[in-house]
Amino acid sequence: DEACFKKFSVSPSDLPVILIAKDNMYHIYGSHDFSNTKSAQEALIHWIEEEQYPLITKLGPQNGMQVLQGHVPVVINLFDAEDKTSQSKFRMLASAWNKQQHETKVIFAEMDRSMWKDYVASKFNIQHETMFSLDDAQSIYDALNHLDQLQGQSTLAMHQKLGVSVSHGLTWMSTHWLFSLFSLSILSGLLYRYLTHHRPKGASILPSFRQTDHHKD
Numbered sequence: 001d002e003a004c005f006k007k008f009s010v011s012p013s014d015l016p017v018i019l020i021a022k023d024n025m026y027h028i029y030g031s032h033d034f035s036n037t038k039s040a041q042e043a044l045i046h047w048i049e050e051e052q053y054p055l056i057t058k059l060g061p062q063n064g065m066q067v068l069q070g071h072v073p074v075v076i077n078l079f080d081a082e083d084k085t086s087q088s089k090f091r092m093l094a095s096a097w098n099k100q101q102h103e104t105k106v107i108f109a110e111m112d113r114s115m116w117k118d119y120v121a122s123k124f125n126i127q128h129e130t131m132f133s134l135d136d137a138q139s140i141y142d143a144l145n146h147l148d149q150l151q152g153q154s155t156l157a158m159h160q161k162l163g164v165s166v167s168h169g170l171t172w173m174s175t176h177w178l179f180s181l182f183s184l185s186i187l188s189g190l191l192y193r194y195l196t197h198h199r200p201k202g203a204s205i206l207p208s209f210r211q212t213d214h215h216k217d
Contacts (some may be wrong), residue, residue, distance in 0.1 A: 043189045074107045096137070104144070
């Protein structure tokens with residue numbers, strides 16, 4: 001309607017238009033190529049993935065695992081609902097970071113302690129003395145600028161780590177199937193030769209049926 005056209009500064013001649021509204025702002029998709037082609041679809045999906053998160057993402061049951069198990073680094077503020085000061089500092093920290101151009105995309109997210117305390121305790125094993133301070137924003141920025149130098153710790157359980165390792169192994173084998181087939185052939189040949197030359201002889205494992213001589217004294 002006219003109110004929407006005015007609010008988002010578009011006209012009927014601009015339609016169709018795709019936009020994302022967040023943080024009291026809106027972002028319009030720059031391309032008008034909405035054709036049913038792979039390149040057009042991939043471009044739109046990439047834009048949505050880049051713009052989908054607001055300045056501060058509130059983690060809840062519906063989006064928590066999607067954000068935490070994604071491939072984008074996440075800076076988390078674990079807060080008490082009554083602590084408005086830390087929330088304000090965290091928003092300022094995220095805003096200052098996003099005003100600059102960075103090669104690595106980062107998600108700033110907040111976790112309500114009352115909702116996530118059990119998850120945080122089991123997955124992150126956070127010790128108070130090891131946490132970053134919101135009063136020292138520069139240390140957080142330095143860490144984000146040198147993510148490759150940070151030593152990470154997996155949050156997966158042992159059976160999950162095993163599943164990931166097996167999955168990665170199968171993926172590697174399917175990608176390098178010729179090398180994998182060649183290696184398996186050699187391994188099978190070596191195993192066959194080893195078993196052939198080291199298996200017990202028949203006489204040593206079967207009972208003897210030779211007649212024995214009985215001498216009467």
